Amino acid sequence: MKRNPNFEKLTPKYLFPEINSRKRKFFANHPSASLINLGVGDTTEPIPKCIANALSHFSIKMSTHEGYSGYGPEQGIKNLREKIASSIYSNKIAPEDIFVSDGAKCDLGRLQILFGKEVSIAVQDPSYPVYIEGSLIQGVEKILKMPCSPENGFFPSLNLLPKVNLIYFCSPNNPTGMAATRSQLEELVAFAESNQSVIIFDSAYANFIQDPNLPKSIFEIKGAEKVAIEIGSFSKLAGFTGIRLGWTVIPEGLKYEDGRSIKADWHRLTSTLFNGASNIAQQGGCAVLEQDGLQEIACIVKFYQENACILKDALESVGHTVFGGINAPYLWVRFKGQNSWDVFQHFLEKYHIVTTPGAGFGPGGDEYIRFSAFGRREDILNTSIRIKKAQVA
């Protein structure tokens, strides 16, 4: 058996395992250090009681004949799809175009299977590594990086982009924390329309948008329903990183160039290689989108937004250049001319703070590190103190 040649194209280590390995090394040398982890963007706040109760209630029901359920529809339970359509999309998206998943990352993998290896793709640089790595695993060869920096307002210069099949676009962006404006997204949709591109819009951080003028979904842009797929997630919306729940919207109007339905192939793919998200997680998702669930999760998002604000203030107070952190849970801090792994190591060793080196998100991240605002308040305040004092407290 020969190795699948696509694996040769991957860099030896994926970002987070490398960070973990550096952390372990640090701990081996500083066994008593109080390390604060603002690296991986992982939620830390408990899920609201009303949601936990729904999960628990359904679990107990599963032990009764009346409440037991086996395989559900691969596309997700009807109630949840309807709730996503109404709560997230104000019923401008039909429940039939919503496919419930076990998370955005998993659906990205399946989307890459859907489109196969012959496609050309474009990704924001920097961006979430899964767009490129998943495509490489699938055998995709034509990968274009669209630089996003303060110089272009973190929005790709589309006039420089050749015709391309798929455009991965994440807004609010991970890692830059910058959200695209309405006119920028209009420009993106117009590009896709005139180049027959499909946009894969990653909206995992949409509910962190505070500015009411910024779109939370690509489908707020006219014409997007013919050129875009949107991936959504309960992970950051509701603290479901471990529970695993997300969705993908593939509009009925999205077609291949021969007029055939992309959604039909997606349905075929997911019913062949997927068996639906956990029924317990789906009941939790329904509870999230009830009125009290929505109120509770809004408080948690607000809490993380405050975290971001505290971090931003601290970093700026000592003269750092900070992007993001207002409409997103990430702060993107620039260290001009420096290597991001060196800066990462510096923050690890000097402040005992774990960040994410920008290089992990592509060459466009070379002189940046990312701070995640997901964290316990105590840790965020201690980070602020350490940074302001320029030493470990």
Next chain:
Amino acid sequence: MKRNPNFEKLTPKYLFPEINSRKRKFFANHPSASLINLGVGDTTEPIPKCIANALSHFSIKMSTHEGYSGYGPEQGIKNLREKIASSIYSNKIAPEDIFVSDGAKCDLGRLQILFGKEVSIAVQDPSYPVYIEGSLIQGVEKILKMPCSPENGFFPSLNLLPKVNLIYFCSPNNPTGMAATRSQLEELVAFAESNQSVIIFDSAYANFIQDPNLPKSIFEIKGAEKVAIEIGSFSKLAGFTGIRLGWTVIPEGLKYEDGRSIKADWHRLTSTLFNGASNIAQQGGCAVLEQDGLQEIACIVKFYQENACILKDALESVGHTVFGGINAPYLWVRFKGQNSWDVFQHFLEKYHIVTTPGAGFGPGGDEYIRFSAFGRREDILNTSIRIKKAQVA
């Protein structure tokens, strides 16, 4: 955007959607019919209280700071991997070689990504459609079918099989309900050893084996740890079809021909395109593998085994030729010279019983239908009565 050419190779409809469409049509013509569904192999018995309590308890803990957890290891929580190693494999498999998944079907999809499109594969004919369909979606072209029928004891004639990269092998088999003997599996492992093949052994129905002489895992066979991957599932083991939990064993000793580790690539793939099974489902899995959990699920398996026995008796009493149903929850009934969709339609219209037409599992199923023994006892008894009376009661 062009359609991925791999999708052209799929038959227009996947088996179960087609069955559902025929059911809907039947109901439209017989709105008051009492249809018994023994088609899809979906569990019907509630999960034991001790397992439901564990799911519920963990859900509630998720609403506390102490009990909350976010992203877990993609490979699954340590406790669950250790319990699978000890309960299922008597510690002959290391926990480090066990990867927890959201189900066998999903991991089959990921295994197909792992090996890519250049491999040649062999599958039992008849077999679970996902082996072939998932491979076609991935672009695999070299697909060999290994006929399995009463004439060869439902075990492929390996002396006729050319050198092949991957061999999908399911035992106890879906759909035939036949389990391979130790000497048959020894022959299979020997074939893989001398042809540098990798066996993907699907053990989803292992706990239905009643005969103590039949192996429940490919790893009971000497040498398998160098030539086999095993896929396991909590779906039929513990009624987790909706909760979603499974595992894949990739032994450290399994290598590509250049000596590199297959497990290392699998780890890379799953940490790139997967985020672990739901943490709630994983806690449920731990409870399944506790002593009381194991006792309870053994009772449920026994219940389905009795169902199978009742169905087998009824079908044989009216002269049908029945295979399987002893060491598996499926009965494979032969109708020599007949077309399986016709037989399916006959059982639907005459007895109001939904089965699965054998043709859905490959040409080797052409003159068979499959009965699933998953079902409420009342339905199984009514099926028995209908078949014996040769009419709807």
